Amino acid sequence: MNARPPGGAARALALVLLVAALAWAAILFGAVRQQPGWEGWVSGLFGGGFMALLIAAAGAWGVLFTLRRANRPAAGPPQLFLAEGELAQVLAELEEVRERTKQQIHAGALWRIPVCVVGVIALWVLGQTGDDPPDVFDLILFMGGAVLAGYAWAAWALSEAYRRLYKARVLPKIAADFGALTWRHAQPPLDEYRRHRLFPDWDSAHAEDEIHGEYRGLPLSIIELKLIRGSGKNRRTVFNGLAAAVTLPRGLSGTTVVVPDKGMFGNLAERMRGGPCQPVRLEDPVFEKAYEVYASDQISARALLTPAFMARFMALAESGRFGAPAALIQDNRLIMALAATHGRNLFEPPSYRKPAAGREALTQLHDDIEAVLRAADAVIDLDQAARLQPR
């Protein structure tokens, strides 16, 4: 066994000692500044020395802990996903990228953390010249924050790059297991959503993932979408869920919008806004009460919204799988907005700290795609089953 610590660890220990010395000097400066004379020197020397010892001990423990953890044999074999073919190759490549990312983050953290800590010490010293100088406990608090900030600074960009790469490489392969489907960075038609008021007004939209391709013989696109209104304390989520678009094998024309009922005044305001779509009065009183329908072509709207379609639409809303759905139909393209009943983000890849081929993460991604395809099934069945029912 090598008796000397590796180069990186030796540098880290040296930096820890340097930071401890700086903290000592800073506290001494602060003490003398607040209590000029021998009392300030004594309390600064002892208090600063104690703090420097604490920092050195904690830092040394941190370095040794990291070192031992890196060299420690695994308690058991990691739970890996037994991939085959292209996916196995992709996962092997990603594992290499992950190792490289981890090393780059550690290397970056080695100088970014001390820089942040030194910066905080400098600020603390600067604060001693003010009217309300911060005390030693503030310094401890700031230094803890600086360690976290330094690590985040080192990790943020690299872990994001790894996360994006993982999604771009792995998700298309998993999606392909379900048929002619793939994954891509989402391109939601936000202008269409806004123009037809499919959702309540929003200020910012977040859409990262889209599963698209052909499913059950129909062109399909499912986007995970989050719409936010306001900012700061007034920030609220107006929609969080899936926007599933299917091109139906129909001869529909024009635009039809189905949105949850907004009450008497809300509906009136909606009608006052005008536009090419006129209200559609449907025969089903329960549906009429729960939803408002606007269409540019009254006949085409009713060709889709058959009594069976309406019954199925309401059954979908009452199933508890999604919140109250809304729909936008443009010619043959049906877009359903299905609000999620859970708060979890879908399609989240594993962290760079976990193996690329981790079974749990890959199973979760597989399950996520399966879940959105169940939503697609619900949308496709909405039309197909409705067409088998009496008109």
Next chain:
Amino acid sequence: MNLVVLIAIGVVVVALYVWYATIVTRRNKVAEALSGIDVQLSQRHELIPNILAIAKRFLAHEQGLLADIARLRTTGQERIGATDPAAIAEKFAAENQLSAGLGRLFAVAEGYPELKSDAVMVRAQATYQEVETNVAAARRFYNASVTDLRNACQIFPGQLVAALAGVGQLPPFFEAPAEHRGAVNAADHL
């Protein structure tokens, strides 16, 4: 006192005018819905010669049924564009008979595997389904418009204003054919 009477008369006149305007709007809506039905029925009529041409090749024993459908199509086509309520009612009755005839034809076709699997017939049947869905949608739009017009004409003072608005005899409903009146099975939707 005179002012009160004048205001009351003004209110009545305005109310009658609003009612009159509502009836005219709804009458026009019925005319729009009726023309929508005619468009869909024309599409149905255009499709029938193709269906009959394919069916004739396989259904030698069903010539009577095919002739009936051809005759009903001619009758229906003659009534496209009718605006007189009596003629509209006749048109709807003829179209329902035609729909029933076509339904019988497709039911008979089930017993002829060669016809049923013929690619042109499969395509024609899919198009027919689409056209029938649109006919049903147009019928629902029309019936909703007729209901609105009837409500406006039959609720007081609608009876007084209807004649002024050019609504004499009220247009008939377009009843769905019997085979389309089955109930929606809610269990299938859960």
